[in-house]
Amino acid sequence: MEAYIAQGMHGLAYGMVLFLVASGLTLVLGMMGVLNMAHVNFFMLSAYLGYQVVAWTGSFWLALLIAPLLTAGAGILMERFLLKKVHAFGPMAELILTMGVAFIISDGVKAVWGTQNLPLSPPGSLSVLVNIAGVQYPAYRLFLIGLAVAILLLMALVLYKTRLGMIVRAAVADAGMVDALGINVPLVFMTVFGAGTWMAGVAGVAIAPILTVSPGLAAQMGMDAFIVIIVGGFGSLGGAFLVAILCGLLSAFGVQFLPQYASVLLFVFMAVVLAIKPEGLFGEKES
Amino acid sequence: MNILETRSLSHNFDGLRVLTDVNLNVLQGEKHAIIGPNGAGKTTLFNIITGTYTPSQGKIFFKDKDITGLGPCNIQRRGMGRSFQITSTFDRLNAFQNIRLAVLSNRKIRFNFLRFVDKMTDVSLETIDILKRLNLFDDRHFPAGVLSYGKHRCLEIGMALATNPDLVMLDEPAAGMSAEETHTAVELIQRLTEGKTMVIIEHDMDVVFKLADRITVLHHGTILATGTPEEIKANEQVQAAYLGRLEE
Amino acid sequence: MKRNLIWTLWAAGVAAVALFPHLFGVYYANALILFAVWALFAVSLNLLLGFTGLLSFGHAMYFGTGAYGAALALNHIKGLSIVPAVIIGMIAAVILALLIAPLVVRVSGTAFAMLHLAFAQLLYVLALKLRSITGGEDGISIYPRPDLNIFGLLRIEMNDQNFFYFAVIVIAAALSFLWFFTKTPFGQIMVGMRDNSKRIGYLGFKVTYTKAVVYAVSGGFAGLAGAIYALLQSLISTNDAYSMVVSVYPIMMVMLGGVLSYFGPIVGAAFFALIDEWIGSGQFQQLLLKLLSLLLPSSLAQRVSDFFQFEMILGLILVLVTLYWPLGLAGFIALQRMRWQMRRVSGGPQRSAT
Ligand SMILES: Nc1ncnc2c1ncn2[C@@H]1O[C@H](COP(=O)(O)OP(=O)(O)OP(=O)(O)O)[C@@H](O)[C@H]1O
Ligand SMILES: [Mg+2]
Numbered sequence: 095m096e097a098y099i100a101q102g103m104h105g106l107a108y109g110m111v112l113f114l115v116a117s118g119l120t121l122v123l124g125m126m127g128v129l130n131m132a133h134v135n136f137f138m139l140s141a142y143l144g145y146q147v148v149a150w151t152g153s154f155w156l157a158l159l160i161a162p163l164l165t166a167g168a169g170i171l172m173e174r175f176l177l178k179k180v181h182a183f184g185p186m187a188e189l190i191l192t193m194g195v196a197f198i199i200s201d202g203v204k205a206v207w208g209t210q211n212l213p214l215s216p217p218g219s220l221s222v223l224v225n226i227a228g229v230q231y232p233a234y235r236l237f238l239i240g241l242a243v244a245i246l247l248l249m250a251l252v253l254y255k256t257r258l259g260m261i262v263r264a265a266v267a268d269a270g271m272v273d274a275l276g277i278n279v280p281l282v283f284m285t286v287f288g289a290g291t292w293m294a295g296v297a298g299v300a301i302a303p304i305l306t307v308s309p310g311l312a313a314q315m316g317m318d319a320f321i322v323i324i325v326g327g328f329g330s331l332g333g334a335f336l337v338a339i340l341c342g343l344l345s346a347f348g349v350q351f352l353p354q355y356a357s358v359l360l361f362v363f364m365a366v367v368l369a370i371k372p373e374g375l376f377g378e379k380e381s
Numbered sequence: 382m383n384i385l386e387t388r389s390l391s392h393n394f395d396g397l398r399v400l401t402d403v404n405l406n407v408l409q410g411e412k413h414a415i416i417g418p419n420g421a422g423k424t425t426l427f428n429i430i431t432g433t434y435t436p437s438q439g440k441i442f443f444k445d446k447d448i449t450g451l452g453p454c455n456i457q458r459r460g461m462g463r464s465f466q467i468t469s470t471f472d473r474l475n476a477f478q479n480i481r482l483a484v485l486s487n488r489k490i491r492f493n494f495l496r497f498v499d500k501m502t503d504v505s506l507e508t509i510d511i512l513k514r515l516n517l518f519d520d521r522h523f524p525a526g527v528l529s530y531g532k533h534r535c536l537e538i539g540m541a542l543a544t545n546p547d548l549v550m551l552d553e554p555a556a557g558m559s560a561e562e563t564h565t566a567v568e569l570i571q572r573l574t575e576g577k578t579m580v581i582i583e584h585d586m587d588v589v590f591k592l593a594d595r596i597t598v599l600h601h602g603t604i605l606a607t608g609t610p611e612e613i614k615a616n617e618q619v620q621a622a623y624l625g626r627l628e629e
Numbered sequence: 630m631k632r633n634l635i636w637t638l639w640a641a642g643v644a645a646v647a648l649f650p651h652l653f654g655v656y657y658a659n660a661l662i663l664f665a666v667w668a669l670f671a672v673s674l675n676l677l678l679g680f681t682g683l684l685s686f687g688h689a690m691y692f693g694t695g696a697y698g699a700a701l702a703l704n705h706i707k708g709l710s711i712v713p714a715v716i717i718g719m720i721a722a723v724i725l726a727l728l729i730a731p732l733v734v735r736v737s738g739t740a741f742a743m744l745h746l747a748f749a750q751l752l753y754v755l756a757l758k759l760r761s762i763t764g765g766e767d768g769i770s771i772y773p774r775p776d777l778n779i780f781g782l783l784r785i786e787m788n789d790q791n792f793f794y795f796a797v798i799v800i801a802a803a804l805s806f807l808w809f810f811t812k813t814p815f816g817q818i819m820v821g822m823r824d825n826s827k828r829i830g831y832l833g834f835k836v837t838y839t840k841a842v843v844y845a846v847s848g849g850f851a852g853l854a855g856a857i858y859a860l861l862q863s864l865i866s867t868n869d870a871y872s873m874v875v876s877v878y879p880i881m882m883v884m885l886g887g888v889l890s891y892f893g894p895i896v897g898a899a900f901f902a903l904i905d906e907w908i909g910s911g912q913f914q915q916l917l918l919k920l921l922s923l924l925l926p927s928s929l930a931q932r933v934s935d936f937f938q939f940e941m942i943l944g945l946i947l948v949l950v951t952l953y954w955p956l957g958l959a960g961f962i963a964l965q966r967m968r969w970q971m972r973r974v975s976g977g978p979q980r981s982a983t
Contacts (some may be wrong), residue, residue, distance in 0.1 A: 123739070127739070129739045129742070129743060176948065176952065179952055180951050180952060180955065183951070183955045185738055185739055186678070186684045186742075187951045187955055189684060189686070189739065189742055190684075190880060190884060190947055190951050191947065191948055191951040191952070193686075193877060193880075193944075193947060194943075194944040194945070194946070194947025194948035194951065195944065195948060196944070197877075197940045197941065197943050197944025197947065198941055198944035198945060198948065199944075200940065201938050201939075201940040201941035201944065202936065202941060204938070205935055205936045205938065205941070313873075317747065317750050320743060320746060320747055321747055323743075324740075324743050324744065324747060328739070328740060354758060355758065357754050357758075358751065358754055358755060358758065361747065361748075361750075361751040361754070364747060365732070365751075368732050368744070369731075369732060372732065372735045372736055373736070373740075431831065452830070453830045453831045454830045454831075454833055454834065454835050454836070457830075457831055457832060457833035458833045462831075463831060465828075469825060469827065469828050470824075470825065470828070471820075471821045471824035471825050471828065472824055472825070473820075473823075473824050473889075474820060474821065474824060478817065478820075478821075481817065482817060482818065482821050482829075482832060483832060485814050485817065485818070486832040486833045486834065490814045491814075491815075491818070491833075491834055491835075492815055492838075492842065493813060493814045493815055494810060494813045494815050495813065496813060496814070497809070497812050497813065498812060498813055498814045498816065498817050499812065501814070504814075540828075540832070544832060544833070
């Protein structure tokens with residue numbers, strides 16, 4: 095029983111982080127129609143930047159603050175100077191472009207930091223075990239869940255309580271709408287893109303103490319994030335949330351019961367959902 | 382005899398009622414016009430008849446067979462062709478290739494991987510014949526996307542007609558055309574649909590009265606009246622709702 | 630007159646290919662086969678991307694399945710000849726395509742691309758895990774290369790030189806078939822679907838079935854390319870078969886050569902083969918280092934040139950090509966030709982102001 099609870103908490107923590115990554119991806123996709131293949135590479139880049147900040151300053155908190163901001167900056171630069179230029183050539187060109195950026199980041203990271211696993215330890219105050227209902231649980235994971243929830247609440251607040259959020263939601267629902275409203279579209283796009291990469295960046299630094307920093311980080315998170323937005327339905331935040339948590343639990347329990355095939359489990363889940371509903375659980379039908 | 386019949390057709394878009402209890406009859410061989418103000422639901426009616434949407438309620442009979450819920454492809458194969466209000470051609474293919482696709486459709490050449498399409502002489506000859514009748518022969522090498530507006534519209538209508546359907550449905554064929562272009566297009570439609578059954582949506586009353594044997598007036602998603610042009614002109618309800626406004 | 634010229638060119642081409650291994654040796658003969666494999670792979674992808682408007686981000690699935698199909702057949706069936714082995718690889722790819730088709734033919738655009746990314750990754754993970762079948766990271770070897778057995782009448786040993794002829798003939802035949810395929814009535818419907826799949830439906834063509842057929846053909850020929858690749862390398866491993874970069878290779882070739890033309894991707898494959906050779910042999914790094922040493926102190930120059938590994942260059946090419954050369958070489962040529970024609974045809978069609 096205790097093992098279940100511990101695994102469940104693991105799954106929840108991973109699911110939350112997964113959602114942090116996937117929500118940026120799905121917001122950008124829903125709003126701009128661009129699937130950013132480099133999104134998870136930004137996530138990885140941020141983990142490396144975080145590692146570097148810790149190496150220089152020794153402060154995890156500073157890393158958690160600075161690395162995601164730098165990452166968001168890189169994301170914004172990409173949107174401004176690359177994506178926007180190929181927008182006219184259609185979604186295929188945008189996809190291919192972001193794919194190129196993904197390769198550049200992942201090889202760049204290898205060239206700078208090498209290919210070995212780099213450790214990033216959680217701050218001392220959080221590297222203790224706490225007792226919850228008789229189960230010893232690492233405090234850092236609780237902090238991770240708390241952090242993710244806080245960011246989610248912040249995002250929900252912005253999306254549902256501010257003018258910007260209203261515009262973003264309208265744009266996700268109907269891309270033509272924003273143009274019609276005469277809103278400064280490039281600025282909104284840039285903000286959303288920046289916020290999306292920022293969340294991926296936070297996720298990158300936050301999960302680094304658990305997964306260690308390595309060039310495989312992007313691929314590992316990438317597939318899960320893509321599956322989340324495919325299964326959840328393109329552009330659907332609620333769908334992404336539900337599926338991310340499900341995915342987290344599935345992989346946590348999968349590791350426990352089917353260690354060989356845990357990684358395949360998610361794909362099977364995806365195939366089953368798509369066979370029944372090709373547009374994803376909460377996706378809109380393509381007309 | 383009815384070639385097309387809708388029985389108490391209703392349709393909602395996410396709760397927004399667009400069509401209510403529409404009973405439309407189209408007789409074999411007639412030219413039937415559908416008129417009505419913007420947003421009356423004319424295009425939606427076309428979309429439902431040609432299989433884009435399944436109606437919320439009601440049934441559609443084509444040649445006495447129930448076609449409710451069939452997709453566009455199956456309905457086309459039963460002999461109904463249509464054109465679109467918003468031009469919808471194959472923009473990177475040239476005019477010749479556009480029409481040729483319709484000719485291939487008419488000849489039911491679908492999964493043929495065994496011959497060069499360019500060497501199917503009979504298909505090419507028929508395509509050229511149609512292009513000439515559409516006055517598009519000289520433009521046959523230009524991609525559809527670069528044709529002038531009038532010619533692009535002609536191609537749109539031509540593709541619907543080239544499939545040689547038993548019933549052709551034209552959605553505002555002259556939309557956006559200049560007076561002169563409209564005149565040519567109307568003559569073209571008259572020529573090409575001789576002896577065929579046609580349903581046409583049109584705003585221009587002159588065109589409607591020139592082309593139509595019978596007229597159906599759609600207003601707020603319901604049929605206001607159906608009858609010959611004379612009957613419609615004389616109908617007070619219609620005048621109040623629609624024609625009166627135009628004659629001011 | 631023109632006929633004669635074409636025949637002469639044909640004869641010259643055939644003679645050049647026939648003499649190639651004698652003139653340039655095994656190394657370059659194998660390089661030419663590799664180019665031919667990439668060309669077929671790229672053309673099969675372009676059947677979807679350029680001709681049907683569907684971007685597959687996981688075409689390695691079919692390439693890899695063809696490669697594994699042939700390799701496994703050769704490892705498990707004693708005395709199998711090379712032709713059935715290649716055909717088995719191809720059929721394996723077609724079967725996979727037919728299994729996946731029902732899931733992907735209903736979507737297009739980004740969703741189509743994403744699904745392929747995911748399925749390709751699934752196969753990658755599976756191939757890694759099912760070590761007993763696929764040999765995992767080490768892969769499985771094909772040794773010795775099987776003979777060509779023509780109805781038991783004739784046995785031709787597949788030494789490097791004969792394999793060269795075999796591969797070139799098979800791939801040339803496949804490329805010719807695919808070219809023909811795009812010229813059939815079905816090919817027209819396919820192109821129509823790229824431009825406007827809605828209208829294709831209203832013309833009475835079944836969009837889903839049409840897509841499924843193109844998909845299976847594309848997958849099958851990618852599988853053929855994979856099978857020949859496995860035979861060329863005498864080894865196939867998960868990374869060479871199913872990894873993400875393998876899916877990106879043909880996309881890059883198509884982008885370099887041009888999506889809108891049949892032959893563009895073949896030219897793109899040639900570019901790619903050259904770049905690959907240039908980087909793989911280390912010449913590019915050396916050149917870069919030399920150039921950088923002129924500008925920077927040597928330790929820094931070394932560091933900067935280390936930056937430009939294979940995937941980095943792949944990425945840079947993808948970015949630069951999409952930014953500055955979105956229609957590839959073929960598109961560039963077509964554009965120039967169109968300009969020239971437009972200038973000649975006075976008063977070509979112009980959009981009216983409406
Ligand atoms: N796909 C859709 N989803 C939601 N509402 C729709 C959809 N299509 C049409 N409508 C609504 O249905 C109503 C009828 O539209 P329709 O296009 O059928 O009118 P119409 O008679 O063809 O007008 P027009 O003369 O402008 O072409 C309009 O209010 C329109 O906004
Ligand atoms: Mg309309």
